[in-house]
Amino acid sequence: MEQIQIIDSKKHVGETVTIGAWVANKRSSGKIAFLQLRDGTAFFQGVVVKSEVPEEVFQTAKNLSQETSILVTGEIREDSRSKFGYEIGITNIEVVSESHDYPITPKEHGTDFLMDHRHLWLRSSRQHAVMQIRNEIIRATYEFFNNNQFVKIDPPILTGSAPEGTTDLFETNYFDQKAYLSQSGQLYMEAAAMAFGKVFSFGPTFRAEKSKTRRHLIEFWMIEPEMAFTHQEQSLEVQEQYVAFLVQSVLDNCEYALDVLERDKEVLKTYTKLPFPRITYDDAIELLKKNGFDDIEWGDDFGSPHETFIANSFEQPVFILNYPKAIKPFYMKPHPTREDVVICADMIAPEGYGEIIGGSERATDYDFLLEQIKNHGLDEKEYSWYLDLRKYGSVPHSGFGLGLERTVTWISGIDHVREAIPFPRLLNRIYP
Numbered sequence: 001m002e003q004i005q006i007i008d009s010k011k012h013v014g015e016t017v018t019i020g021a022w023v024a025n026k027r028s029s030g031k032i033a034f035l036q037l038r039d040g041t042a043f044f045q046g047v048v049v050k051s052e053v054p055e056e057v058f059q060t061a062k063n064l065s066q067e068t069s070i071l072v073t074g075e076i077r078e079d080s081r082s083k084f085g086y087e088i089g090i091t092n093i094e095v096v097s098e099s100h101d102y103p104i105t106p107k108e109h110g111t112d113f114l115m116d117h118r119h120l121w122l123r124s125s126r127q128h129a130v131m132q133i134r135n136e137i138i139r140a141t142y143e144f145f146n147n148n149q150f151v152k153i154d155p156p157i158l159t160g161s162a163p164e165g166t167t168d169l170f171e172t173n174y175f176d177q178k179a180y181l182s183q184s185g186q187l188y189m190e191a192a193a194m195a196f197g198k199v200f201s202f203g204p205t206f207r208a209e210k211s212k213t214r215r216h217l218i219e220f221w222m223i224e225p226e227m228a229f230t231h232q233e234q235s236l237e238v239q240e241q242y243v244a245f246l247v248q249s250v251l252d253n254c255e256y257a258l259d260v261l262e263r264d265k266e267v268l269k270t271y272t273k274l275p276f277p278r279i280t281y282d283d284a285i286e287l288l289k290k291n292g293f294d295d296i297e298w299g300d301d302f303g304s305p306h307e308t309f310i311a312n313s314f315e316q317p318v319f320i321l322n323y324p325k326a327i328k329p330f331y332m333k334p335h336p337t338r339e340d341v342v343i344c345a346d347m348i349a350p351e352g353y354g355e356i357i358g359g360s361e362r363a364t365d366y367d368f369l370l371e372q373i374k375n376h377g378l379d380e381k382e383y384s385w386y387l388d389l390r391k392y393g394s395v396p397h398s399g400f401g402l403g404l405e406r407t408v409t410w411i412s413g414i415d416h417v418r419e420a421i422p423f424p425r426l427l428n429r430i431y432p
Helices: 006-012 055-063 111-116 125-147 186-196 232-253 255-260 265-270 281-290 304-312 366-375 381-388 404-412
Strands: 016-028 032-038 043-049 069-078 086-097 171-174 177-181 198-206 219-228 278-280 318-321 344-349 354-361 397-403
Touching (some): 006 043, 006 086, 016 055, 032 055, 043 055, 055 086, 125 198, 125 255, 125 404, 186 219, 186 381, 232 255, 232 265, 232 318, 232 344, 232 354, 232 397, 255 265, 278 281, 281 304, 281 318, 304 318, 304 344, 344 404, 354 404, 366 381, 397 404
Antiparallel strands (some): 016 032, 032 043, 069 086, 171 177, 219 397, 318 344, 354 397
16 A cells, blocks of 8 residues: 655545654544644645444544654545645554653643744644745755856855954854854855856854844854856846745745745735836935934934835835945945945845845955955955955956845745744754
């Protein structure tokens, strides 16, 4: 008899199969038992009818406890009443391992309790759906960049310097010198772009930022493409194509997960329409001031309420262009006609989800970069390799970084970024 996964039920309607699963929940009467089953691919219902099975099978079904692992045998049939669309009429149950006093019950639990039991909370239907969407975004990321002739390059996680200063870095001992956990692979991607043309990295990054907002993690994953012979406008086109591709891929391949999360798919479809709107930093400040944001002045960075209002003014992801030089990192290209701004852009997601991409055209002038490094109090020796890129065949180049967890949070429509990563690292949490 064939053993299948729940997700493949539609291929086996009318067939008798075996499925390895866990009991997510159950309810029973004197004559019928309904088992909510999960196997890692999906959730669906198993039905045990007392009059159609041996007595011991029905008693086993009635006595199953939450998260007991079992092998069930039965016939797959359509179930139009469920979101999944299929169920199994169970004829036999084999208990693999019993579960007793499972701590996460169907009742409401507090966030701290659930985070303490994150290793078990991942089994729930909503968390499972979020992780499926995360997985699809990762899969689609590789597809997009492979289809567009990008080469994946892996930057180091341990670095001797910091692209954006050392204030939010985790410091560690590297034998007889200091090292830091990477906060970005970008500088290394610039080196790789000079060798391969178009590259991207995908890996963990770390920020020792003492923030407790729903948008911040201490450890998170970044996708960081870099493109040689590319100006900012060309980079913006890649960014919007990439984000639209991610949204469409989730719509195409995660319908069940989106239904579990009750995500509005019609709203998501509007995020695939290109081009995305663009607004300059100057105009964004003016827009905010006209709408009662008296707390913002030219030269300030945007907070969550500001980003939310700007994005909601367009109801699509929106690029904010050309921020003040003083609030951006040293490596950004200066504006050709203004000394106070740099050629950069942040992409702000709608619905209050904030910045998901930060990017810029990179400075290519050796003397300018050297001056910037000195002005930022950075060690010239630590950046000598980076300056070399401007000595040996420098070209216009641009790149960006997309935060995976913020993107998962936005596309999933969930409230907090901590649910967008399997085991979140937060200001006061490193367990489990």
